[in-house]
Amino acid sequence: MGFAVMTMTEGAAERVKQIVGNSGPDAKGIRVGIKKGGCAGMEYTVDLVTEPNAKDDLVERDGAKVWIEPSAVLYLLGTQMDFETTKMRSGFIFVNPNQTSACGCGESVELKPADLAALAQQREAQVHA
Numbered sequence: 001m002g003f004a005v006m007t008m009t010e011g012a013a014e015r016v017k018q019i020v021g022n023s024g025p026d027a028k029g030i031r032v033g034i035k036k037g038g039c040a041g042m043e044y045t046v047d048l049v050t051e052p053n054a055k056d057d058l059v060e061r062d063g064a065k066v067w068i069e070p071s072a073v074l075y076l077l078g079t080q081m082d083f084e085t086t087k088m089r090s091g092f093i094f095v096n097p098n099q100t101s102a103c104g105c106g107e108s109v110e111l112k113p114a115d116l117a118a119l120a121q122q123r124e125a126q127v128h129a
Contacts, residue, residue: 005057005068006032006079012092013064015083019048020064026050029065032081033072042075044094075099 008016020027029052033045049067053059056067068076079096 004050004059006059006066006076008059008061008064008066009080009082010062011083012081016064016066017062017073022110023048028052029067031056031067031069032076033069034074044092045069046092059113 016030020029027048027050028048030051031047031053033047034042035045037043049065052067053069055070056075057070059066059068066081075098076094076096077098079094079098082093082095084090084093089120
């Protein structure tokens with residue numbers, strides 16, 4: 001079994017499929033990345049994919065495809081992508097173990113690179129459990 005950089009909830013997968021379905025025949029999925037910005041230092045990016053980049057990691061669930069930018073992989077390791085609708089907003093949310101803080105409005109976050117040694121130890125413990 002391979003190691004997935006990120007996972008998607010059923011709600012996120014359904015929303016990705018809706019976006020792709022409403023975006024025309026060239027749409028293949030979405031691409032998640034991070035960029036510098038916002039008051040906490042970093043923001044998640046979500047863009048439509050019409051031409052996948054061979055260097056991106058691919059995460060799939062129930063036919064929904066999400067590509068992850070190589071520069072974002074260390075910041076997204078172990079993240080769960082979800083989709084929520086509240087009274088005030090709807091959008092993708094990221095439950096990220098690498099997040100150290102967030103701004104008050106929730107639009108930007110502070111992220112640290114994943115601890116690869118700790119992840120390797122966790123994975124080793126799961127294999128031998």
